[in-house]
Amino acid sequence: MRDFCFDTELENDGLHEECGVFGAYDFDGNDVAPAIYYGLFALQHRGQESCGIAVSDTAGPKGRVRTVKGMGLVHEVFTEETFASLGGGNIGVGHVRYSTAGGSSRENAQPLVLNYIKGTLALAHNGNLVNTPQLRRELEHDGAIFQTTIDSEVIAYHIARARVKTKTVEEAVALAMKKLKGAYSLVIMSPRKLIGARDPFGFRPLCIGRRDNTFILSSETAALETVGAEFVRDVQPGEIVTIRDGEIHSDTSMCGQSGRISHCIFEYIYFARPDSTLDGVNVYRSRIAAGRFLAQDYPVEADLVTGVPESGTVAALGYSMESGIPYGTAFVKNSYVGRTFIKPGQKSRESSVRVKLNVMKEAVQGKRVVMIDDSIVRGTTSARIVTMLREAGAKEVHVRISAPPFLHPCYFGTDIPSEDQLLANKKTLEEIRRYIGADTLGYLGVERLDAMAEGLPLCTACFTGDYPLDPPTEDIRGEFADKEYFSKEEPFRCMRNI
Numbered sequence: 001m002r003d004f005c006f007d008t009e010l011e012n013d014g015l016h017e018e019c020g021v022f023g024a025y026d027f028d029g030n031d032v033a034p035a036i037y038y039g040l041f042a043l044q045h046r047g048q049e050s051c052g053i054a055v056s057d058t059a060g061p062k063g064r065v066r067t068v069k070g071m072g073l074v075h076e077v078f079t080e081e082t083f084a085s086l087g088g089g090n091i092g093v094g095h096v097r098y099s100t101a102g103g104s105s106r107e108n109a110q111p112l113v114l115n116y117i118k119g120t121l122a123l124a125h126n127g128n129l130v131n132t133p134q135l136r137r138e139l140e141h142d143g144a145i146f147q148t149t150i151d152s153e154v155i156a157y158h159i160a161r162a163r164v165k166t167k168t169v170e171e172a173v174a175l176a177m178k179k180l181k182g183a184y185s186l187v188i189m190s191p192r193k194l195i196g197a198r199d200p201f202g203f204r205p206l207c208i209g210r211r212d213n214t215f216i217l218s219s220e221t222a223a224l225e226t227v228g229a230e231f232v233r234d235v236q237p238g239e240i241v242t243i244r245d246g247e248i249h250s251d252t253s254m255c256g257q258s259g260r261i262s263h264c265i266f267e268y269i270y271f272a273r274p275d276s277t278l279d280g281v282n283v284y285r286s287r288i289a290a291g292r293f294l295a296q297d298y299p300v301e302a303d304l305v306t307g308v309p310e311s312g313t314v315a316a317l318g319y320s321m322e323s324g325i326p327y328g329t330a331f332v333k334n335s336y337v338g339r340t341f342i343k344p345g346q347k348s349r350e351s352s353v354r355v356k357l358n359v360m361k362e363a364v365q366g367k368r369v370v371m372i373d374d375s376i377v378r379g380t381t382s383a384r385i386v387t388m389l390r391e392a393g394a395k396e397v398h399v400r401i402s403a404p405p406f407l408h409p410c411y412f413g414t415d416i417p418s419e420d421q422l423l424a425n426k427k428t429l430e431e432i433r434r435y436i437g438a439d440t441l442g443y444l445g446v447e448r449l450d451a452m453a454e455g456l457p458l459c460t461a462c463f464t465g466d467y468p469l470d471p472p473t474e475d476i477r478g479e480f481a482d483k484e485y486f487s488k489e490e491p492f493r494c495m496r497n498i
């Protein structure tokens, strides 16, 4: 949970970003730390709990890696002093992370740096394995001692172990990938190579960019633009790309291994920046489409369409374009709500929603308002926002959600909670409408998701229950409940790396 959650119930009601990875290799020998720093800034929306950068110098002593990582936002962890302590280097990887409370500690911050018999590896991971307990147990039985409670260390261990038997590090990555099940986009730095790997399902995005003689790997294309790099291509599901000797080499031996490519639809609905393009589909365009579909499926007479910032705003624009109802800004978001030591409780008069978001009375007074949001999880936040609109004078509030109802948890790197905590599992559409206090309510239909993502093969499991691969089982959960990295209350959420 983020440090700026004032109100536990409300903060738990939202979905959190997952993780962002970024790597760079400059073949002219220039320092890549500034590019990674700005790349992480551009990916900050994917994780605000901890971050880090590891750099090395391919011309220097083999495998000497300097790392700075810590809890907090990029600008908090990287002060002038800590950034200078990195010392620069022409190859490096970076990471921004979100996890739940159980996994939130400095030890779990990434990149992970591993010293082993063949040298040094630095690894940054976005995703969530579903077979972590088995893999970890296997390693522990072989005498492995873990420094962290995250599945990324399990991945790093498997790569290092395989590397002892292989000629190259990319072969070791391929061997390790045969054992990993779940979602992972990896950026790995070895002494002379930058490696990117994506799980065969392609759950989480990963792309390649280039700026002169600097090659870049990034979770999102928006971060490439931030550092002035051109998009080269996406890493394919199951592909391993190795950047060495000024070229991109590809190993596709794991491509097609899943038999079912499953890009996460929630990247388009919520996680990714609207100025990013993932696997050929622009996020802005997909959100506009979602808004248009909502207008077609749930029309209403109204005076104003507005979106809950950030991810609701583009869908609101789409709704407005399709319906002809004017689009307007009704909310002001306080972007400066950072980490604070003042944490009012639930009974406090300072509501976390009000601190983060305020309604402009002038914009909504006396109006029939269509409010677009990206999701309803437990419903608490939606209810507060509807109340705020009414208190500001809105005559009617019509809520439209640019995603289908959440009915199932996610095991692939998103903190969608268990079924019993999801409002849509407990209430009918009409009951949810009454619970949040809306005049009308409409969700994007599941049948619209394909068109929204322009025909990409998708994972939609949190809406449909159709998981691309088996989720972790009850037995595994019970067996590992005594281990520190698996809390009994939130067994799956604590194992997530992201």
Ligand code: SF4
Pocket (backbone or CB within 6 Å): 203, 263, 264, 265, 266, 267, 409, 410, 411, 412, 413, 414, 416, 459, 460, 461, 462, 463
């Ligand atoms: S279950 Fe939902 S959030 Fe998780 S990967 Fe699939 S679509 Fe994305």
